[in-house]
Amino acid sequence: MPLLENGGLVADPWVAVAPDAPIPDAPAIIGHDRALAEAEALAGRNTPLGVTLPNDVPPETLLPILDRLSLVVLDLPKFRDGRAFTQARTLRERHGFRGEIRAAGHVIPDQYAALLRCGVTTVAVPEGTDPTVWDAARRVVSIAYQPRLDPTAPLAGLRRRLELA
Amino acid sequence: MNAVTPVGAPRHPEHARLYRYDAIDRAFLQERIAEFRGQVQRRIDGALTEDEFKPLRLMNGLYLQLHAYMLRVAIPYGLLSSTQMRQLGMIARRWDRGFGHFTTRQNIQFNWTKLEDVCAMLEALADVDMHAIQTSGNCIRNVTTDEYAGAACDEVVDPRIYAEILRQWSTLHPEFTWLPRKFKIAVTGSPQDRVAAQVHDIGVLAKRDAGGAVGFEVWVGGGLGRTPLLGTKIRDWVPEADFLRFMEAVLRVYNALGQRENIYRARIKILVRDMGAEFAGAVEREFAAIPRDPYALDPAIVAAIAAHFAAPPFAALADEPATYVRARRENAEFAAWTRNALRPHRAPGYASVTISLKPIGGIPGDASADQMEALADLAERYSFGEIRVTHSQNLVLAHVRQEDLFTLWQALGPLGLATPNIGLVSDIIACPGMDYCALATARSIPVAQRISERFARLDRQLEIGELNLNISGCINACGHHHVGHIGILGVDKRGEEVYQITLGGNQGNDASIGELIGPAFSYDAVVDAVETLLRTYVDRRDPGERFVDTYRRLGAVPFREALYAPA
Ligand code: SF4
Numbered sequence: 001m002p003l004l005e006n007g008g009l010v011a012d013p014w015v016a017v018a019p020d021a022p023i024p025d026a027p028a029i030i031g032h033d034r035a036l037a038e039a040e041a042l043a044g045r046n047t048p049l050g051v052t053l054p055n056d057v058p059p060e061t062l063l064p065i066l067d068r069l070s071l072v073v074l075d076l077p078k079f080r081d082g083r084a085f086t087q088a089r090t091l092r093e094r095h096g097f098r099g100e101i102r103a104a105g106h107v108i109p110d111q112y113a114a115l116l117r118c119g120v121t122t123v124a125v126p127e128g129t130d131p132t133v134w135d136a137a138r139r140v141v142s143i144a145y146q147p148r149l150d151p152t153a154p155l156a157g158l159r160r161r162l163e164l165a
Numbered sequence: 166m167n168a169v170t171p172v173g174a175p176r177h178p179e180h181a182r183l184y185r186y187d188a189i190d191r192a193f194l195q196e197r198i199a200e201f202r203g204q205v206q207r208r209i210d211g212a213l214t215e216d217e218f219k220p221l222r223l224m225n226g227l228y229l230q231l232h233a234y235m236l237r238v239a240i241p242y243g244l245l246s247s248t249q250m251r252q253l254g255m256i257a258r259r260w261d262r263g264f265g266h267f268t269t270r271q272n273i274q275f276n277w278t279k280l281e282d283v284c285a286m287l288e289a290l291a292d293v294d295m296h297a298i299q300t301s302g303n304c305i306r307n308v309t310t311d312e313y314a315g316a317a318c319d320e321v322v323d324p325r326i327y328a329e330i331l332r333q334w335s336t337l338h339p340e341f342t343w344l345p346r347k348f349k350i351a352v353t354g355s356p357q358d359r360v361a362a363q364v365h366d367i368g369v370l371a372k373r374d375a376g377g378a379v380g381f382e383v384w385v386g387g388g389l390g391r392t393p394l395l396g397t398k399i400r401d402w403v404p405e406a407d408f409l410r411f412m413e414a415v416l417r418v419y420n421a422l423g424q425r426e427n428i429y430r431a432r433i434k435i436l437v438r439d440m441g442a443e444f445a446g447a448v449e450r451e452f453a454a455i456p457r458d459p460y461a462l463d464p465a466i467v468a469a470i471a472a473h474f475a476a477p478p479f480a481a482l483a484d485e486p487a488t489y490v491r492a493r494r495e496n497a498e499f500a501a502w503t504r505n506a507l508r509p510h511r512a513p514g515y516a517s518v519t520i521s522l523k524p525i526g527g528i529p530g531d532a533s534a535d536q537m538e539a540l541a542d543l544a545e546r547y548s549f550g551e552i553r554v555t556h557s558q559n560l561v562l563a564h565v566r567q568e569d570l571f572t573l574w575q576a577l578g579p580l581g582l583a584t585p586n587i588g589l590v591s592d593i594i595a596c597p598g599m600d601y602c603a604l605a606t607a608r609s610i611p612v613a614q615r616i617s618e619r620f621a622r623l624d625r626q627l628e629i630g631e632l633n634l635n636i637s638g639c640i641n642a643c644g645h646h647h648v649g650h651i652g653i654l655g656v657d658k659r660g661e662e663v664y665q666i667t668l669g670g671n672q673g674n675d676a677s678i679g680e681l682i683g684p685a686f687s688y689d690a691v692v693d694a695v696e697t698l699l700r701t702y703v704d705r706r707d708p709g710e711r712f713v714d715t716y717r718r719l720g721a722v723p724f725r726e727a728l729y730a731p732a
Contacts, residue, residue: 058421079217079343080220080303080343081343081425082303082340082341082342082343082344082345082420083420083421083425085339085340085341085342085343085420086340086417086420086421087421089340090417093455093456094454094455094456108213108217110200110204110221111343113339114337114339114340114342115339117339118339118340133207133212136203137200137203140196140199140200140203141193141196141197141200141337142192142196143189143192143193143196144337144339145193145333145334145336145337145338146334146338146339147459147460
């Protein structure tokens, strides 16, 4: 599946690992339950590890392994289901997660800007996706009325300019 | 980054108190229109499915109704300048059939919108700093407040300041745009609740501590619809600095835990009911975990926004000027109108005037383009160029000199805007129902019209006294029938429209949900049923009792007996 980052398509080095398959010595995405169950074994691993977080599981459950993770994949089963937005922001803002947060499932370009603002960095998009549509969608509204995620950045007030990479 | 391009500055009357857009706010609106224009184009190109397009157009106020699209325009906390009102009149004339419909959310709807006109309508709105953002969809909707803000004698805190802060904060909020269901917030700054705080997803009561500092009492989980519930107080005092942080906490808990499978269980009220006391606990934990500083409401921001709502330059006047007293004495009709249309004003010599959009036999909340334009003129002449929309679908000129009341009344009469029925039986709240709404199970407008005609005579209405009669055309309860002293709900019974009656509902500090009195009435019989109820009340009431008071004292039995007695 193509991967979108900063408004353009990028190579996806990650492999999704089936629940019962061995974890390869490459950047691997495993399920949330398995990651927690095998936390000890995974602790010694030197290659990047990613986890998928179901949208009804609070990000807190990842805390025991969060500093081992390079990627959290959030699931949008339907684009109207906005739980991933809260999960992303919680991971970034409260738990200080600095790795990649990926939105996967049914996402539409009109959600891209908001996902970025909640801390998502990449989106798994369908084959044949035109990245220019996504890039335009994240740029069309350049003003935000809410505080920014980065708590160290100064606030201009309720209103501010968005900054894009 | 694209630079902010200043757009032509629309001129609001100098003394009108509304949040005044600057170049940044205007640039934002232009960007938002561009975004919507792109979405429409992608729908036409097939890049967006109808399923994907629908929530996007809803978030821009565009509904598909029975006969046409409807555009719902946001009137932030019901506050309009005369310039804006005039433009709404222009829009009604140019792109609708010459009418607009004011709603219980203090908004206005254009019921005959063509899809191809929508972007032009949005441009025309933006010309006067208006839009249709978040007037629908599963997001934070237009915040409502007290229509007498800045004028009411009992006001402790000006709720417009915090309603505006909430408006900005909720506008395209990145996290809360795809909520389980719609989300409605009301703010009041008076101890007497005029915003129905307890039937909102969040009801905010702004108050002051002994030192004069502002804080907020927060009620959550009220709502009408299929499962009517009153809100629960989850905090007695949220300091001003923590206002947005607390709002974020409530919304976050809801976004994470609210039901998404069943549309009828998706409002926050169900979550609050099901979690019980644990809901407040979850909010408090979330609140404690949200970093304080980035979300702290800066006093400088509050002061900057408060400046937009500073008192207009009231003249030093005295109450009850001789001309006004004489006009009342000499003109009984005028005197009758003043009894219900006026509210005391905090500035001596002024009054707040409620203008009825409920002419006898008319459509509740409808105003013609001519009326809107004339009202804009009157607002400029008599009320600092400001107009408010009430949640009972009337309009308010908040700051009128008492010495001007007679001339104002004379001007309102020929416009059909001097019906002296504010708060009386013919001041009915009714949703659009089967005449427009695709979800309706019955008509509501014609029922309102027939009841209003039945009680057309003013002496009968005055004899009955204060009464809230609310009508909804389906279980979604947009007509707020649950909180009407008399509530009427139209339902479909095997292809026939029938009307259930609930009694004893009320909004305000002693809010209550009405109780179903018995089997439903036919379209033909429902007006007689209302008459029977009111006769019973007049016969049985103690002096000074409103209908709802008598109902609370006596219970349902006498009313039920009167309604269902064998003929
Ligand atoms: S109550 Fe029902 S019929 Fe009336 S406007 Fe709402 S959805 Fe439509």
